Structures are given as structure tokens and as C-alpha cells.
Amino acid sequence: MNSSDDASLVERTLAGDQRAFGMLARRYSAQARRVARILLRNPDDADDAAQDALLAALANLARYDPSRPFGPWLMRIVTNAAIDRSRRRTARRAEPLHERLVDVGEAPDRAAQRSELAIRLRDALLELPERQRLAVTLFDAEGYSHAEIADILRVPIGTVRSDVHHARRRLREQLAEWKEAIE
């Protein structure tokens, strides 16, 4: 993702170019949905949180500092939106996560194995404290640096390193039997 390109899209959006916001939304929506889903069991809730976050980002776009990367700024809003929704949903009974993820074109047994792995991985993530979940996913899955994650989570960089370390260790332990499938 090109951060200068992002800054230019932000500038164009602020100037009233609606298509520029569309491009930003398309660029970040998949990531926003994945990050929201780290914190919300229900995929629809996660999508709602991601949607709220994208609209909140748009409403506050003038407050974004274009000298800094856009992704971490947006992901901070996404995590806040997801945490907020998660807190409000605590009274509601959690729905099971077990559904889908079958890549079209894969052999059925392989697809089933990957689907099963996805379920196990989501369950394993849910065993982790929220911050560790976010840290490991933002680092390993979304490619953010420790410094950027520290900025997103508003914690010292050492805390992020520690969270990633512990989260990886616990995920690897729980998924030891799936090592082959992961690699």
C-alpha cells in the first residue's frame, strides 16, 4: 500500500472528490473487516463495526495527519469501533463462529482441512487476550510494524513485541497438529 497515494486520496476526498473516498474504502475494507473480526465473534457485527469505522474515518478525515501513514490511523478507528461494539454486545449471547471458508477450485479434502484450520485458528485467537490478538494479527497478517501497532493500540513498542511473542507461542502450541496445513 502506497502511503503517499493514500494521502493524495485523502486530500482529494477532502476537496469533495467522492470517487477518491470510494477508492480508499475499496483499498482498506477487507483489512478493516478482518481486524474488526479479531474482536467480534459475529461476522455481521464485525462488518457493521468496519462500516462504522470507515464512515467515522470519513467524518474525521480533516483530523488525519497526511505526513503519517493512513493505514494505522484507520486501523485505530476500526479497533475502537470493534471494541465499542463488542462491549455493547456483551449482554447478547455469542453466536458460533463455525462457518465457511472454502476456496473454490481446491480439492474437497484440502478445502475441508483449511476450513477446519480456520475454525481452530479463530477459536485459538479467542483464547488470547484482546490486545495480543490484535498485535499478532496486525503484525503477521496485516504487515504493520511494531511501531505502527504501538500507535494503533496506544501502548509502548515493547508491549507490542511482548504481545506478539506470547500470542505466537500460544497459537503455535494450540495449532501444533496443524503445522503442516499452515505451512
Next chain:
Amino acid sequence: MTHDPSDSERDEPLGRALRQALEPAGDAEAFTDRVLARFERPRARAWDTLASWSRLGVVTAAAVALAAIAVLSLRGRTDVSIATTLAASNTDEVAQLMTEDDSPGTDVLFTVANEDD
């Protein structure tokens, strides 16, 4: 706490597996379209408000126009009444002035009638 030197490097297989596990089930394009539709809605609301204002404006203008017509017709009726009175004085000049399309005001008719007297 001990840090593994590999902590600074990404665990690509784990990252890929996490992305797949968290990948949303729904159509990405449909999701973005929904966001953009919600982005559009406040603008639509603004236009609706403006449209309601303009509807209110049309209603107000119509009311003002009706009121103006009513006032003018009242004034017209007064003119006719005075004109009829003047016409009864058999002054041809006044009668002619009254029947013209761009008939003058009652003050002119009075002046003409008084001159005749």
C-alpha cells in the same frame, strides 16, 4: 520475558493462515457499495431538507399570491363601486376612462369628474 530473534520478522505462514481464518464471507464489493451508499445518505438527506424548504417556499409564495389577488380584487371592487357612482353622473369622459383596459385610479376619475362639475 525473552525475545526470540525471529520476533522481529513476520511469520508468513501464520499470517497467511490468520488472514484466511478472518477473511469475511460476504462479497467485498457489496460491502464497499453498502459503505458508499451510507456515505451518500447524509447528502441525500441534505437535498431532501432543501427540497422541503423549496416546497415550503412554493406554498408560501402561493399564499402570498392569493393574498395579493384578494387585496387587488377588493381594491378593484372599490374602484368599480366609485366608478359606478361616477358613471351615474353621466359624464361621458369619465365613462370612457372607466371602460378602458388600463383605466386610471379613482383619484384621476374624481379629478376628471370634478373638472366636469
